[in-house]
C-alpha cells in the first residue's frame with residue numbers, strides 16, 4: 001500500500017476521551033472512530049489488525065479440529081425463552097421488535113442458537129464429537145463501556161461450542177480449547193495466563209479465564225510467579241491425543257492463578273511467600289464446560305450405542321477478538337507509539353523515502369516496494385511529500401515492527417537501513433539483502449497459515 005493513497009487519519013494531539021494508552025494509540029493511529037458509546041467504526045488500519053487476529057484464531061481453531069460457520073447477529077427471543085435466559089439476562093441484552101411485533105435480540109452470545117442447530121441436524125452418537133465455532137459481532141449493553149474496544153457494547157468475539165456424548169469426551173474438548181488458546185495468544189505475542197474462574201450467568205463447574213497481565217486490566221488477579229515462566233512454544237501437539245491435551249492443562253493450571261472472584265486466601269497462603277503476586281489482568285478469553293445445561297431444556301439429545309436418547313454434554317469457549325487489539329497494545333508500546341508483534345502486524349514493513357521527488361531515491365523505493373510484493377510481503381510505502389521527521393513519527397506511531405529507510409546518501413553505496421521498531425537498532429545493507437532478511441523473519445509466521453474459513 002502507498003501511504004499517499006491510503007486512508008490513515010493519524011491524530012497529532014492526544015484525544016481527551018481516552019483514559020488508557022491502548023485507546024489513545026488506537027485513536028491516534030487512525031484505527032477506530034467512536035460512533036456511539038462503546039460502538040466503533042473500524043478504519044482501514046484497525047480493520048487490517050482485526051482481520052489478522054481473526055485469521056490467527058481461525059487457524060488455531062481449525063488446527064484443533066473445530067469447524068467454522070456463521071450465525072446471525074439477530075436472534076429470535078423464543079429460543080432464549082426455552083433456556084430461561086430471556087428473562088435472566090437483564091439489561092445487558094439489547095431487545096428489538098420487528099414490524100410484526102416479534103421479539104428479537106442482538107445476540108450477546110450463542111448457546112441457544114447453536115443448540116437449536118444441533119438438535120435440528122444431529123441425532124446419533126456416531127456424529128460426535130463435534131465442535132462448531134464462529135467469529136461474529138456481539139452486543140452487550142454494558143453499563144460502563146470504556147477503554148475503547150476493551151469494553152465495547154458492540155464487539156467481535158470468537159465463540160465455539162463442543163458437543164460430546166460423555167462428560168469425559170467434553171472435558172477433552174475443554175482441554176483442546178485450552179491448548180488452542182495458548183497457541184493463539186502466543187502467536188499474537190501475548191502471554192495469557194489461564195486462571196480459575198467463576199461460572200457467572202452461563203454457569204458451569206469447569207471454567208478458566210485467560211488473562212493478560214497489565215496495569216490497566218479490570219480484573220484483580222493472584223498468582224504463583226512460576227506460572228509466568230511457562231510458554232507453549234512450538235511444541236507439536238496431537239489434538240486427538242487425550243493424555244497429551246490433559247498434560248498441557250495440568251502443566252498450565254496446577255499453579256495458583258485466580259481472579260478475585262475465585263481467590264482463596266487459605267490456598268494462596270500455601271504458595272511460598274516470595275512467589276505470591278497480585279496484579280491486574282485483561283480477560284481475553286474464557287472456556288467453560290457446562291454439561292447438559294442447555295441440551296436438557298432444549299431437547300438436544302442423541303441416540304447412544306444402546307439406542308437410548310441422551311442429552312449431549314456441551315461447553316462454550318470465547319475469545320475477545322476486538323478486545324485483543326487493546327490488550328496487545330497495552331503489552332506492546334513505548335512513548336512513541338505502538339509496537340506490533342510480527343505475528344499480528346498490519347503491514348510487514350514500512351518504507352520511508354527520505355527525499356521524495358528525487359528520481360533515484362523514488363526509483364529505489366519503487367523497486368524495493370515491488371520486490372517485497374513479489375516475495376509475498378505486504379509493505380506500507382510512505383511516499384508522501386513530507387519531512388523525514390514526520391514520516392518517522394507516523395511509522396513509529398502505527399508500530400510496524402520493521403522499517404526500511406531509503407535516502408540518497410546510502411544509495412550512493414547501494415545501501416538502505418533496516419530498523420527494528422522495538423530495539424531501535426538499524427543495520428545498513430543492500431535493498432536485496434533487506435528483502436531477504438524480511439523474508440527470513442516472516443517465514444515461520446507465514447508457515448503457520450491454513451486455508452481461510
Ligand code: ATP
Nearest residue numbers: 149150151152155157283284285286318319320323
Ligand atoms: P467481562 O468479564 O470482561 O465482562 P465476560 O466474562 O462477560 O467478560 P465472556 O462471556 O466470557 O465475557 O466472553 C468471552 C470474551 O469476550 C471475554 O473473555 C472478553 O475477552 C470478550 N468480551 C466480553 N465482553 C466484552 C466487551 N464488552 N467488549 C469487548 N470484549 C468483550
Ligand code: MG
Nearest residue numbers: 209283285286
Ligand atoms: Mg468471561
